[in-house]
Every structure is written in structure tokens, then in C-alpha cells.
Amino acid sequence: MIDLRSDTVTKPTPAMRAAMANAKVGDDHYREDPTVAELERRAAEAMGKEAALFTPSGTMGNALALLTRGRPGGAILLDKECHIYVYEQGGYAALAGMNPLLCDSPNGCPPTDFVLEYGRRTALRYPPASLICVENTHNRRGGAVIPPDDLAELKRASEQVNLPIHMDGARIFNAAAALDLHVRQLTQYADTVQFCFSKGLGAPVGSALAGPSGFIEQARRNRRLLGGAMRQAGVIAAAALVALEEMPKRLHEDHANARRLAERLQAIPELRLNPDDFPTNIVIVHTKRVGASAPEASDALKQRGILTSIYGPAMLRFVFHNDVSNENAAFAADAAYAYFEKLAAELR
Numbered sequence: 001m002i003d004l005r006s007d008t009v010t011k012p013t014p015a016m017r018a019a020m021a022n023a024k025v026g027d028d029h030y031r032e033d034p035t036v037a038e039l040e041r042r043a044a045e046a047m048g049k050e051a052a053l054f055t056p057s058g059t060m061g062n063a064l065a066l067l068t069r070g071r072p073g074g075a076i077l078l079d080k081e082c083h084i085y086v087y088e089q090g091g092y093a094a095l096a097g098m099n100p101l102l103c104d105s106p107n108g109c110p111p112t113d114f115v116l117e118y119g120r121r122t123a124l125r126y127p128p129a130s131l132i133c134v135e136n137t138h139n140r141r142g143g144a145v146i147p148p149d150d151l152a153e154l155k156r157a158s159e160q161v162n163l164p165i166h167m168d169g170a171r172i173f174n175a176a177a178a179l180d181l182h183v184r185q186l187t188q189y190a191d192t193v194q195f196c197f198s199k200g201l202g203a204p205v206g207s208a209l210a211g212p213s214g215f216i217e218q219a220r221r222n223r224r225l226l227g228g229a230m231r232q233a234g235v236i237a238a239a240a241l242v243a244l245e246e247m248p249k250r251l252h253e254d255h256a257n258a259r260r261l262a263e264r265l266q267a268i269p270e271l272r273l274n275p276d277d278f279p280t281n282i283v284i285v286h287t288k289r290v291g292a293s294a295p296e297a298s299d300a301l302k303q304r305g306i307l308t309s310i311y312g313p314a315m316l317r318f319v320f321h322n323d324v325s326n327e328n329a330a331f332a333a334d335a336a337y338a339y340f341e342k343l344a345a346e347l348r
Contacts, residue, residue, distance in 0.1 A: 005309045006321075007200050011204075011323060015246065016202075025232040025234035033237070038241065043208035043210055048184035049192075051211070052210040055209055055228055058170045058196045062166070063095050063096070065166045066096040068215055070098045075101045078101075078103070079102070079135065082133065082135045107145065108141055109151070112154070115157040132166070133165075136171075137178075143174065145175045148179075148186060151189035164191040166190065167190035169193045173200060177251040177252050178255060192209065197244065203239045203240045203242070251281070254321055258278055259278070264334070267337070267341075270290050270344040271285065271290060272286075285317075285340070287314045292314075293313055294311065294312060
């Protein structure tokens with residue numbers, strides 16, 4: 001079975017397993033775990049920030065950013081399809097007490113006029129805006145990448161209304177690989193950044209939240225509030241260190257395999273699929289265009305040896321990762337093409 005549900009399904013590499021077995025550990029809550037300390041130092045350096053905090057998940061990292069930066073009753077500016085809004089259990093409201101102000105942007109980057117309009121609203125009548133969030137790459141928009149020029153424009157607008165920017169950079173290394181840039185050329189425009197070790201980088205667990213040292217200290221306190229203080233976490237931090245060092249250099253392979261699928265499906269006119277819409281490791285297929293629901297298509301592809309994610313009534317997601325070989329990707333592309341082409345032919 002070829003598992004294209006998510007890049008979170010990867011198994012740790014042999015190098016990760018060896019690092020985990022030999023990790024030096026201590027109680028991280030007391031800041032005595034040397035492996036976690038080294039991971040946090042290197043994560044901050046990678047993001048170009050003063051400090052970083054190791055968290056069990058990206059969702060917790062984002063929640064900590066909202067808790068630490070936001071104000072109860074305040075507003076958060078973000079794209080209506082972003083992960084924080086759609087998939088994180090309403091943490092912006094349940095945990096941080098914030099109201100979402102939503103935009104609809106092709107790559108998920110809030111436009112300047114949106115930021116200026118809501119950032120300038122009087123707090124006497126409206127919930128005061130307190131944070132801008134971006135997602136790079138953008139999951140539900142097909143792994144879309146927000147380029148430096150867009151981020152720079154957003155940064156200029158944010159400074160005009162004195163609002164910090166938090167970047168949900170769960171797959172920020174995929175964005176950097178797609179643009180052939182160092183990751184810091186993207187993260188420099190965000191005040192805080194969360195990124196995952198357990199997605200494209202292939203580690204078994206963990207994320208990091210990076211930002212100013214004072215912010216990270218407050219986020220560390222909030223991590224304990226959420227039950228995220230860890231003990232001998234060096235065992236998992238060791239795998240994350242390998243992921244951070246070794247895995248970014250191979251992400252272009254996942255992008256190439258995703259492109260192979262997109263180009264194969266482009267040959268089916270009814271799908272109206274443009275490979276350029278999927279610059280990283282994610283491909284989204286709208287199944288209604290060939291007369292199927294997403295659950296029907298997912299079940300049919302499973303019978304053909306491919307696992308996918310259902311992203312809506314008629315929206316199917318394919319994600320390529322370290323555990324999908326070139327041969328696997330070729331098989332998946334051929335099988336998906338055969339299935340969707342058969343559906344399309346029945347409509348012609």
C-alpha cells in the first residue's frame with residue numbers, strides 16, 4: 001500500500017533510530033536535557049530567531065503563539081483555508097479567546113488592504129486586531145508557497161498597524177526548497193515561526209516555535225499550561241536533529257514526485273488540473289469534476305493500492321514524502337490516472 005495521506009506517516013530513518021538510541025537525556029522541564037537544548041539552539045539559528053522551544057506538535061506550537069501574542073477578545077487576521085482556522089479545534093477561541101477575521105487569498109497571504117483595513121479599526125467599537133497569521137506552505141491550497149515579495153509587502157503593512165506576524169511554517173522547508181532559497185529568506189518577515197520536524201523532514205514527532213527570547217520564555221510557561229512540558233525528551237529531539245540536518249536537502253524529490261502525478265492528471269481535461277498550482281509535495285484533486293465524491297474516489301484508489309486524504313465532499317489530497325520512492329510515485333500516478341480517466345470517459 002502506497003500511503004499518500006500525509007507526510008506525517010513517515011517512519012524514522014536508520015540514522016534517526018540510531019540517534020534516538022544513543023541520545024543524551026535529562027529532564028527538559030528543568031532544562032537539563034542537552035539534546036533538547038541543542039535542538040532548540042539549532043532550530044532558532046535555522047529560523048534566524050533569538051530562541052526556540054521544542055513542542056510535541058505543530059498545533060501546540062501555533063496555540064502557544066496565539067496564547068503568548070494574542071489578547072482575549074482581540075482579533076486574529078488569517079486566511080479562511082489556513083490550518084489554524086480549519087484544523088486546530090478552534091484553539092484561537094477556546095484557548096486564546098480570539099476572534100478570527102478571515103480573508104480569501106490564492107496563496108493564503110493576507111493582502112495589504114485587508115491588513116490595513118482591520119488593523120486600523122478603532123478598538124472602541126470593534127475587537128482590536130492583535131496578530132496576523134500566515135501559513136507557508138499552505139496545505140489546503142495545494143502546498144502553495146508564499147514568496148518573499150509577498151511576505152515583505154505583508155511585513156510593511158503589519159508595521160503600519162503595529163501588528164506582529166506569526167508564520168505557521170509547518171512545511172517551511174518545502175517552501176524554501178521550491179523557491180531555491182535559504183529558509184531564513186522567508187522567516188525573516190515573521191516575528192514568530194512554528195515549523196514541524198514530523199512532516200516533510202520525516203522525524204517521528206515534534207515541532208519548534210521560534211522567536212524573540214522574551215516571547216519564547218513566556219511561551220515556555222504557556223507550554224506547561226497546556227501540559228506540554230516534557231521530561232527525557234532528548235530521545236525524540238535526537239531524531240529531530242537528524243531531520244533538521246539531513247532532510248531538507250532531499251525535499252525536491254518529493255516535489256518532483258508530486259509534479260509527476262499532477263502532470264499525469266493534467267492529461268484528463270475534465271479535472272482542469274494545472275501542475276503549476278502544486279509547487280511542493282501536495283496535490284489536490286476536485287473529484288466532482290469527474291462525477292465522484294471524495295469518499296468514493298478514496299475508496300476506489302485504496303482498492304488500487306493508494307491511500308489518500310479526504311479534504312471535503314469532493315476534494316482529495318495526495319502528499320509525497322520520504323517513504324514514497326520514485327517507483328511508488330510512478331505507480332500511484334498511473335493508477336490515479338487510470339481511475340480518473342475512466343470516470344471522465346463515462347461523462348463524455
